[in-house]
Amino acid sequence: MNRSFLKWQGGKGTVIDEIKKHLPTGKRLIEPFVGAGNVFINTDYNEYILNDINPDLMGAYYYLKLNHISFMQRLAQLFIEGADQTGYLSSRKIFNSGRRCGKNFERAVLFVYLNRHCFNGVCRYNQQGDFNVPFGDSKKAYFPDSEMLSFAEKLTNASLCSTDFEEVIAIAKNGDVIYCDPPYLPASKTASFTTYHTKPFTTEDHQRLNAALIAAAERGASVVLSNSNTTETREIYPDFIFFEIDARRSSAAKAGSRKSVKELIGVLPRPHAVLLDQAGDRMI
Ligand SMILES: C[S@@+](CC[C@H](N)C(=O)[O-])C[C@H]1O[C@@H](n2cnc3c(N)ncnc32)[C@H](O)[C@@H]1O
Structure with a gap:
């Protein structure tokens, strides 16, 4: 496994193999929430679009x-x-x-x-x-x-931007693969680390994300999403098929402390289809 040169909360280093199982092949991978780029450096697409709302992070990648x-x-x-x-x-x-x-x-x-x-x-x-x-x-x-040398080499195939995820997902077209790793919905009332930049990531942001991803899937993009293993995740992203995976997370509060938690990988069926019963209600 390749390691990022940055340390990052929610970094996907420990679950990269599980994520890769669900990422289809394609020409271009779009990462609207790239963070430390662990998925970027452990995959092999011809082209990448990397985005994060944090301009300091994207400035570092740019230089x-x-x-x-x-x-x-x-x-x-x-x-x-x-x-x-x-x-x-x-x-x-x-x-x-x-x-x-x-x-x-x-x-x-x-x-x-x-x-x-x-x-x-x-x-x-x-x-x-x-x-x-x-x-x-x-x-x-x-x-x-x-780590920086290999990251820099791989950046030659990447376009970089720093904006809200919606603008980047809007670029996705038929054949693109989108991997989304947004700040997670809190797994419990006490575990509410959802602020990476100055603004917290709210339930409304997750709803916006769901709508943007459905629209992208309808244009022919493949969509893979990570999130916490909660009822709320399944409710906010009702059209996704979810798989549970084991993740070893280090705690922000205690240096060196690690515990195993379940998280979800969601895949949006493509072409996007929702099964309705005869009365027109959603079946799954
Ligand atoms: C869970 S981290 C991504 C971790 C990354 N996959 C890795 O392995 O290092 C979530 C990222 O989303 C970014 N973010 C938060 N709100 C955002 C928004 N509205 N649009 C785009 N990125 C956002 C944060 O700055 C943070 O880097």
Whole structure:
């Protein structure tokens, strides 16, 4: 299995083989919620469209693709200058005082530096848009050079964007494959980690996603979706056929703690068909 150079909450590294069983062949894979790109780097499509609403994440991919050598050289410098907590806090301050949007090489490199040095790879911003995750542990952070090299090579076949998922799913046409890994519906009232960027991902967002995916399937795209193993998932995505899989998840709260949980992989039948009984009610 290939590993991403980023740490990411909800990263699909542990369940990649299960996901691949459900991904059909096709020319192009569209990932509206790419995160750390574990599915991207472990599949073999001719073309990719990668999107995430987090512009810092997509900025990092953009500059890595543009010139991976200068990106990695600058990152290596930051690893040396900011190896301890004092260095981390001063880099975080620079990151937060910089230009927030638009393309910016230094911000993109700082984002990867912060990702490798912050607590448990958590990506969290406050209401003002400041990255506010504390320093991770004091062990020397791992510099992911081989992971970045293979990621950069694979990016040559990828188009990148940073927008809401609906705009990207609208691009999908006949023959495309879409893999969606949105922030999950909470598995319980206490497990409600659904905010990756500044805005939480709501039930209405899941309903929007369901509608966008059904429309894409009607245009001839194949659709695969990951989500939590809950009644709510099955209710919000009623036309999907779901498969339960075992996932080993690390907890955001406790570094190093892992537990096995079930999650769902949903596949939308193509061409999209809903079985109705004689009265016109949905049968499944
Ligand atoms: C579960 S993570 C994806 C993990 C990824 N599959 C991996 O293996 O690393 C969900 C991603 O959705 C992104 N996201 C949240 N809201 C979004 C939206 N409205 N449109 C697009 N991406 C969004 C988050 O920034 C986050 O990176």
